[in-house]
Amino acid sequence: MKRRNLGWLLLGSLLSSSVWADMSLNLTKGVTEVSRDVYDLHMLVLYICTVIGVVVFGAMFWSMVFHRKSKGVKPATFHESTKVEILWTTIPVIILIAMAVPATYTLIAMENNDDSDITIQVTGSQWKWHYKYFDQDLEFYSVLATPREQYENQDGSSAEKGEHYLLEVDRPLVIPTNKKVRFVITSDDVIHAWWVPAFAVKQDANPGFINEAWTKVDEPGIYRGQCAELCGKDHGFMPIVVEVKTEADYALWLEEQKQLKANAAAAEAASLTASVSMDELMQLGETTYTAYCASCHQVSGQGLPPAFPALKGSAIATTGPASEHIDIVFNGRAGTGMQGYGKQLSLKEIAAVVTYERNAWGNNTGDAIQAADVKAAVGGEVSDGLKAAATSITEVKTEISEEKPAEDLSKVYSQAELMSMGEQVYMSACAACHQASGEGMAPVFPALKGSAMVTGDVTAHIDMVLNGSKKNPAMAAFGSQLTKTQIAAVVTYERNAWGNNTGDLVQPADVAASAK
Numbered sequence: 001m002k003r004r005n006l007g008w009l010l011l012g013s014l015l016s017s018s019v020w021a022d023m024s025l026n027l028t029k030g031v032t033e034v035s036r037d038v039y040d041l042h043m044l045v046l047y048i049c050t051v052i053g054v055v056v057f058g059a060m061f062w063s064m065v066f067h068r069k070s071k072g073v074k075p076a077t078f079h080e081s082t083k084v085e086i087l088w089t090t091i092p093v094i095i096l097i098a099m100a101v102p103a104t105y106t107l108i109a110m111e112n113n114d115d116s117d118i119t120i121q122v123t124g125s126q127w128k129w130h131y132k133y134f135d136q137d138l139e140f141y142s143v144l145a146t147p148r149e150q151y152e153n154q155d156g157s158s159a160e161k162g163e164h165y166l167l168e169v170d171r172p173l174v175i176p177t178n179k180k181v182r183f184v185i186t187s188d189d190v191i192h193a194w195w196v197p198a199f200a201v202k203q204d205a206n207p208g209f210i211n212e213a214w215t216k217v218d219e220p221g222i223y224r225g226q227c228a229e230l231c232g233k234d235h236g237f238m239p240i241v242v243e244v245k246t247e248a249d250y251a252l253w254l255e256e257q258k259q260l261k262a263n264a265a266a267a268e269a270a271s272l273t274a275s276v277s278m279d280e281l282m283q284l285g286e287t288t289y290t291a292y293c294a295s296c297h298q299v300s301g302q303g304l305p306p307a308f309p310a311l312k313g314s315a316i317a318t319t320g321p322a323s324e325h326i327d328i329v330f331n332g333r334a335g336t337g338m339q340g341y342g343k344q345l346s347l348k349e350i351a352a353v354v355t356y357e358r359n360a361w362g363n364n365t366g367d368a369i370q371a372a373d374v375k376a377a378v379g380g381e382v383s384d385g386l387k388a389a390a391t392s393i394t395e396v397k398t399e400i401s402e403e404k405p406a407e408d409l410s411k412v413y414s415q416a417e418l419m420s421m422g423e424q425v426y427m428s429a430c431a432a433c434h435q436a437s438g439e440g441m442a443p444v445f446p447a448l449k450g451s452a453m454v455t456g457d458v459t460a461h462i463d464m465v466l467n468g469s470k471k472n473p474a475m476a477a478f479g480s481q482l483t484k485t486q487i488a489a490v491v492t493y494e495r496n497a498w499g500n501n502t503g504d505l506v507q508p509a510d511v512a513a514s515a516k
Helices: 002-015 017-022 033-066 082-111 148-152 247-271 278-292 322-331 347-359 371-378 384-389 415-429 458-467 484-496 508-515
Strands: 118-125 128-133 138-142 173-176 181-187 192-196 201-205 211-215 221-227 239-245
Touching: 033 082, 118 173, 118 192, 118 201, 138 247, 173 247, 181 192, 181 201, 192 239, 201 211, 239 247, 247 347, 247 371, 278 347, 322 347, 322 371, 347 371, 415 484, 458 484, 458 508, 484 508
Parallel strands: 118 181, 173 239
Antiparallel strands: 118 128, 128 138, 181 211, 192 201, 192 221, 221 239
């Protein structure tokens, strides 16, 4: 009798909700009504599956023990019993309905975004989150705050891991308690997934599409999650932190953000008239580069070709115009993994990181970029400082917004002149994609060394440089950026460099004829 009572006691303990809830391997209850409904639904299905398993396997083992052949039991001869057929069809249907009804109510509740108090746009980006509050003039990026030395494990050793290793950010998303918060979720590059287990919210962030989710949190606190979709090399370094404040504290936080924004605007304005020393620019630039750029281009500046080209010794960071370098950092480069940082960094930080990239790893251009230079470059006007830093390049490549100088299309250049000018134009306008060696970064930027395009029909080659490629959108048209003399020179250079040696000399008149 005592053993039987002990067995029932153990079974009751196993089925107790409190025991299951405390198990580390079980689903957590969460801090929202929906998350608790999901937990209850999970437990209901678990109980039903457990009972079914006990009944089915209990009947099977009981039959095997008490109806075995050694005991002289003979099997029944009936088959196709109507009652049995009805029973084993009806019972599973009833069980499924019992599970489907609460599941349907929960799913409907999870998708109901009506009557939200706050709407926040969540944009996934490699590898960070961008939050924008629709009812406030407020938006910011949230980036991993775990120090790089903790997870890079350089030289076989790493720093001691923090309490929230890989689950900490520089700026958490902040929402109030007891308010329905609607999330509008999308992406600006690849597929991500915004997942906070305590809220029972997990929604894909797809580029070009809008998905929705919502939450209403009862308890203040800090809740952590992470990207739940394999989104690239740093997928594991894309955490989510949500700080839930009381309504009063949330109102204070909003006021603080407005003041911080005003202070940042004042500092930005002041930086436009300030002249920062090279040492200060390099120090700030290194900090900014390590935080935002090193994951792709590496601390050493060697990059991860072909997706993330090296900056050490690259044309864009050495011989290229500083204005073009700034434009790439500020606006990014379409069709590549290089995103724009104009909304994430201040003008001073962009000036510092461009200065650092142009003087680190032996690049040593001597360029000291100021915030005013960044403002001028992205505003369409090149400042005197930038013009002085890139005089030799601007003589080769004119900006789109500037009027091209008049040129003598009848002039005939020697091979030496065309090759010298062509190399300068190529290093300024083409080497960032096709590499200084002409080997390209296949498949997006094909090699020019030994290619059929460069060694084939010269007219098709000129047309490609003039008008770009319809088959490969990454190949831009340079007809509006370069003069006909510059195009003649760069085509000549490409057809005779790296061992191509076609012997073709393209003159400005040839380019003018192709442009008609």
